[in-house]
Amino acid sequence: MVLPIIVLVSIPVFLGVVYVTPFEQPEEVQPEVIEEEPDATFLYMFLMGIWLIFLMRILLQLRKGTFRVTQRY
DSSP states (O other), X not given: OHHHHHHHHHHHHXXXXXXXOSSOOOOOOOXXXXXXXXXXXXXXXXXXXXXXXXXXXXXXXXXXXXXXXXXXX
C-alpha cells in the first residue's frame, strides 16, 4: 500500500522539476519561428491522469476504511 503514496508524491515533484519553468523568461522580440522541440503537454496530461487515478483510489479506500500502511519485515 506504500506504492500509491510514493506515486502521489513523486509525480508532482517530477513535473515540478522538469515541466515548470523556474521563473518567467524575459520577453524578446523575435520573428516567429517554428519550434523544433517536441511538445511535452501530452506527457504532462498523461502523468497527471495517472496521479489523479491514484489519488481517487486512495481517497475511496480511505472512505471505506480499507487503506492501511503497514510495515512488513
